[in-house]
Amino acid sequence: xxxxxxxxxxxxxxxxxxxxxxxxxxxxxxxxxxxxxxxxxxxxxxxxxxxxxxxxxxxxxxxxxxxxxxxxxxxxxxxxxxxxxxxxxxxxxxxxxxxxxxxxxxxxxxxxxxxxxxxxxxxxxxxxxxxxxxxxxxxxxxxxxxxxxxxxxxxxxxxxxxxxxxxxxxxxxxxxxxxxxxxxxxxxxx
Numbered sequence: 001x002x003x004x005x006x007x008x009x010x011x012x013x014x015x016x017x018x019x020x021x022x023x024x025x026x027x028x029x030x031x032x033x034x035x036x037x038x039x040x041x042x043x044x045x046x047x048x049x050x051x052x053x054x055x056x057x058x059x060x061x062x063x064x065x066x067x068x069x070x071x072x073x074x075x076x077x078x079x080x081x082x083x084x085x086x087x088x089x090x091x092x093x094x095x096x097x098x099x100x101x102x103x104x105x106x107x108x109x110x111x112x113x114x115x116x117x118x119x120x121x122x123x124x125x126x127x128x129x130x131x132x133x134x135x136x137x138x139x140x141x142x143x144x145x146x147x148x149x150x151x152x153x154x155x156x157x158x159x160x161x162x163x164x165x166x167x168x169x170x171x172x173x174x175x176x177x178x179x180x181x182x183x184x185x186x187x188x189x190x
Contacts, residue, residue: 081179113161124165132170140174148175 017024032039062069092099104118111121132151139146152173157164173181 110157110161110164114165128165128167128170131167133172135167136170136172138172140177141171142177143174145174149173150175150178152178152181 107118107121111118114121114124116124129151133149138149140149149172151170153164154169154171155163160169163169
């Protein structure tokens with residue numbers, strides 16, 4: 001029986017609102033204009049309290065789930081790396097002539113600094129790698145891994161071509177740390 005009264009009450013409110021819509025709008029507008037400062041102060045107070053509560057809740061959540069959040073961020077980073085690597089690999093496979101042309105141009109430009117043609121410069125860089133590996137070893141300088149180790153130019157060849165064949169300008173890094181160095185410094189190309 002109470003349910004029927006509730007439905008009847010709701011229906012009466014709806015009907016009253018429809019019949020007196022314009023009058024209610026004017027009344028609400030007048031109330032807002034008369035109490036604008038009070039309403040805005042209440043809104044500010046409500047927003048401040050909610051912001052503090054939200055930030056406290058966020059802090060609690062972060063503290064409670066820190067390992068979960070770190071793992072999620074790590075997986076997200078890894079998935080991006082895999083996506084970029086797959087895209088790069090697919091492009092290189094589909095356009096080998098573009099990659100070859102690009103590599104030849106880079107070698108030619110860097111070789112000019114040493115008065116070498118691109119073939120001589122490419123051989124010099126390979127020798128630089130071998131010497132660097134002989135001096136600094138074949139394991140990653142960061143994690144001591146022997147898997148997929150590259151020699152990284154500390155000062156990039158494009159910016160400092162004069163240091164591109166300097167043995168002191170190299171450091172052995174595994175593929176993961178080499179990629180990380182390039183990711184942290186986007187100006188550095190691979």
